Amino acid sequence: MSFSTEGPSQNIVWHEQMITKENKRLANNHHSVVFYFTGLSGSGKSTIANLAAKQLFEQGAQTYVLDGDNVRHGLNKDLGFTEEARQENIRRIGEVAKLFVDSGQIVFTAFISPYESDRAMVRQLLEADEFVEVYVACPLTVCEERDPKGLYRKARSGEIANFTGISAPYEAPTAPDVILQTDVYTTEQCVQQIFDYMKQRNWMK
Numbered sequence: 001m002s003f004s005t006e007g008p009s010q011n012i013v014w015h016e017q018m019i020t021k022e023n024k025r026l027a028n029n030h031h032s033v034v035f036y037f038t039g040l041s042g043s044g045k046s047t048i049a050n051l052a053a054k055q056l057f058e059q060g061a062q063t064y065v066l067d068g069d070n071v072r073h074g075l076n077k078d079l080g081f082t083e084e085a086r087q088e089n090i091r092r093i094g095e096v097a098k099l100f101v102d103s104g105q106i107v108f109t110a111f112i113s114p115y116e117s118d119r120a121m122v123r124q125l126l127e128a129d130e131f132v133e134v135y136v137a138c139p140l141t142v143c144e145e146r147d148p149k150g151l152y153r154k155a156r157s158g159e160i161a162n163f164t165g166i167s168a169p170y171e172a173p174t175a176p177d178v179i180l181q182t183d184v185y186t187t188e189q190c191v192q193q194i195f196d197y198m199k200q201r202n203w204m205k
């Protein structure tokens with residue numbers, strides 16, 4: 001997937017910004033980091049990400065939610081759901097998330113991100129203390145029962161191809177930093193687990 005007939009950009013020089021990431025973290029009075037949610041459609045990524053971001057925002061933190069459905073309405077509206085398109089989707093998201101971290105924000109990403117290699121690529125883009133992989137774990141049967149957007153029904157009837165969990169793979173994380181079992185714990189309990197993790201890392205008072 002290439003958008004240039006001349007190959008990669010050349011003659012470009014990195015400019016250091018006058019206001020550094022550290023300056024912004026000090027001004028915000030908190031660390032900046034990506035909570036990288038991954039999980040099946042309907043597992044609860046958006047619900048938990050939005051609630052966690054809202055509660056942090058109410059405490060004065062700078063937060064942003066990058067959500068699969070929303071980003072695919074704009075920046076990534078040219079991408080579908082083949083393995084290659086998902087890879088490009090995640091590559092762009094990783095770069096955008098990195099910019100948000102640079103801007104001092106606590107970012108919650110809510111993408112299915114089904115491939116381990118793509119998640120590893122995003123981890124590589126960031127510093128070790130800027131990427132937290134959050135596995136939003138929920139059995140396919142429960143996600144399918146929830147079916148909040150009616151997509152599983154469409155996938156089962158063949159109306160949607162390459163649907164994760166039905167006709168496309170989901171590679172569960174092998175060593176996530178946090179596991180949220182949304183079929184066992186409530187949304188509030190899952191959000192609390194994120195906050196407990198932040199406290200443990202000294203990122204939250």
Ligand SMILES: Nc1ncnc2c1ncn2[C@@H]1O[C@H](COP(=O)(O)OS(=O)(=O)O)[C@@H](OP(=O)(O)O)[C@H]1O
Pocket residue numbers: 040041042045046068069072081085086087089090110111112113114149151160161162163164168
């Ligand atoms: N074929 C197929 N497979 C999976 N999901 C599909 C598909 N077609 C549309 N949708 C809707 O798109 C949302 C997933 O987009 P993502 O950008 O998160 O996907 S990925 O990370 O590139 O795999 C996903 O959102 P969530 O339900 O919030 O996960 C769906 O609403």
Ligand SMILES: Nc1ncnc2c1ncn2[C@@H]1O[C@H](COP(=O)(O)OP(=O)(O)O)[C@@H](O)[C@H]1O
Pocket residue numbers: 039040041042043044045046047048110146148181182183185186187188190
């Ligand atoms: N513990 C939980 N955490 C998150 N969502 C839950 C939980 N229990 C039930 N749900 C419900 O599951 C659905 C998850 O949908 P959504 O957040 O859009 O998932 P995703 O973003 O992973 O596709 C919502 O209808 C939500 O109310």
